[in-house]
Amino acid sequence: DIQMTQSPSFLSASVGDRVTINCKASQNINRYLNWYQQKLGEAPKLLIYNANSLQTGIPSRFSGSGSGTDFTLTISSLQPEDVATYFCLQHNSWLTFGSGTKLEIK
């Protein structure tokens, strides 16, 4: 089974900051990685699919990069509405979720 190691587990940043969240796969997953945002009490929302493709309707301050085993979600300028838990999902070989990153405003 593929394991996904997500870091950090908690992140506190100021409005306007550039924020990065990382996921590392235990083996090559090509570009088959999605990023999701989950606000408190809500269902997850797809932000980025296949490592770097922005889902329709998602603000351009969100971007994804990486391939193989190392992936990054970047928020270029943090906004108050970005407070949420973010997690990755690999779908190269079955499905594995990252453990999540809780993002708060400093």
Next chain:
Amino acid sequence: QVQLKESGPVLVQASETLSLTCTVSGFSLTNYGVIWVRQPPGKGLEWMGIIWRNGNTDYNSALKSRLSINRDTSKSQVFLKMNSLQTDDTAIYYCTRVRRFGVQVMDAWGQGASVTVSS
């Protein structure tokens, strides 16, 4: 508009069977599969099983012995049944859709069904 909606009991007794329904609209179950995912309180997400667009199923090995997923395409509904419930099965249960691995994976989710297993 693509929508998925979970329905089922809020409270289930330990050792009993959980039955949940996912009703979809805006797409056909013959074009998309449905994945069941659960999230225990304060914890991460776990995929449970998939019913593919051709009707075949795959299950997470950790749940395979207790889990069954079926569908009624004429009603646009997918059904999850899980037996021998324990208190650690308490979770929010989501249904999501998938075209195939690598293509449109979990791009739309239901709002979730909160299930509490009582001892």
